[in-house]
Amino acid sequence: MKKKIVIFEVEGGSDKWINGLRKDTMPIVRAFENLGWLCEVLYFRDEWKDEIYEYTKANFSGFISRINPGNLPYGEELYFETLRKLSEIGVVAISHPDEMLKLGAKDILIKLKNTAFAARDTYGYHSIKEFRKRFPFSLAQKQRVLKQNRGSTGVGIWKVEIHDDTKTFENEPLPLDTLVQCTEAQDNHMEIHTLDDFMKLCEKYMVENNSILIDMPYLERISEGELRLLLIGEKPMAVIHKKPSISEDAFSATMFSGAKYTIFQPEVYPDLIRFFEENAPQIIKQAKLKSYPILWTADFILDFDEQQKDKYVLSEINCSCVGIPEKLIGEFENSFAREVIERIESNFTLKIK
CATH class of the missing domain: 3.40.50 (Rossmann fold)
Incomplete structure (x- = not known):
């Protein structure tokens, strides 16, 4: 050796x-x-x-x-x-490429949707045809977050909502000429497109990377911040509270978008640590891996359960290139x-x- x-x-x-x-x-x-x-x-x-x-x-x-x-x-x-x-x-x-692809890609949220980690109304679009058929129904119900499968620093992650929020569509798909407001997580910049044009814009993520799109609910409590577990193996080493900037359209918790990072010892967040440790084996099982990566992160956003108690929703995992905070x-x-x-x-x- x-x-x-x-x-x-x-x-x-x-x-x-x-x-x-x-x-x-x-x-x-x-x-x-x-x-x-x-x-x-x-x-x-x-x-x-x-x-x-x-x-x-x-x-x-x-x-x-x-x-x-x-x-x-x-x-x-x-x-x-x-x-x-x-x-x-x-x-x-x-890390091994299998770890990067099976955990670091956003489709881990699809694999975990029937576990305690992910929102149940999370969808994966494996073809442009499926995306164009289902996304207008999904967006008609509530604000959504659309994610390319592989990426970093918020590129290709969009918060999408109907521009005229007085319109209601109930169980009908949105017409393709509906104006939608789209905010990208990379820098919180906002664009307005027709639904048709926005979907065409997002098709490139599927074509260029031969990959899928992830559609998950927008969680309003992102305004309270995202909680990042910094891990070595299965051991939480720190919790990083990532608070989005206070600008009106801000929803991104990336440092590039102006979010504020504060580092805490794991014991400051005992409920999060307990939740993670109880459920972490599901991550390895659903990803079909044999062990945990050595250096990785898991990001969580707060939501409310049916009893209006706090629950943690996984928003992404990173094990491709985890930075060590200064x-x-x-x-x-x-x-x-x-x-x-x-x-x-x-x-x-x-x-x-």
């Missing part, structure tokens, strides 16, 4: 600092070095995939993927192909590095046996 690990990043992107790397990359590198491991950073390019594969195969026992969905200029296909090939020859994956740098990366080394050593021990 080589005491060497590589971090994969991509050139460019809004997540980079003045040194061209993510802000938390060098603290992670130093954490491994303090534990006696060498940690190297490589940029991934499609045209370098063969060289990266051979170099990683020859020099490292594991890799850490630190690339946000959407940051690779030509998509994730060749990158994931390279990661899978490395994993197949025994290089330990943090206020946690100094200790969190050490816990992460120790967990990664433990998994690599455990995998090496199993191979010997």
Whole structure:
């Protein structure tokens, strides 16, 4: 076993600092070095995939993927192909493409819709025909949130509502010429389209990514903030309260949209932690994974149950490229590095046996 690990990043992107790397990359590198491991950073390019594969195969026992969905200029296909090939020859994956796709894609909300995590009236549209047939019915009932399956920083996540809220449609689909108000989570900018034009705009998420669209209810208590569980394995390490900006149309809790982040110890939110720990095995079961990712997050929005008591609704999971908040740098990366080394050593021990 080589005491060497590589971090994969991509050139460019809004997540980079003045040194061209993510802000938390060098603290992670130093954490491994303090534990006696060498940690190297490589940029991934499609045209370098063969060289990266051979170099990683020859020099490292594991890799850490630190690339946000959407940051690779030509998509994730060749990158994931390279990661899978490395994993197949025994290089330990943090995270494996299966984890990123089965948990980090928004369709995990569809897989969990019959569990305690997700809203029951959450739908997945697997074809443009299905989307155009069902979404006008869905939107006629209430405000909705439409999400592309893979993405980050709120791109392709839209809050959609009828522009003239005095109109009622009950059990009828909205006419295609109905004006709808659409707010994108990336920066809370608002657009007004006919329903027909908006659906055409969203079709690109299905065509470009050969993927599905997720349609879930808009939860008004997002105004109170979103609660992010920051996890190492199955252990909650922190709760991040993400409060949307106070502008009129704001519903996004991304930092890019102006949301305010406040970090708390898990014990400050005992009900959330209890709810998560009781139900977390369902996530792994429904995603058909064998174990939890090492570094991941689960985001929750408050709603009311039938007794008007608080309940937590899962809004998304991220395990593709979880950032370490600046206020946690100094200790969190050490816990992460120790967990990664433990998994690599455990995998090496199993191979010997």
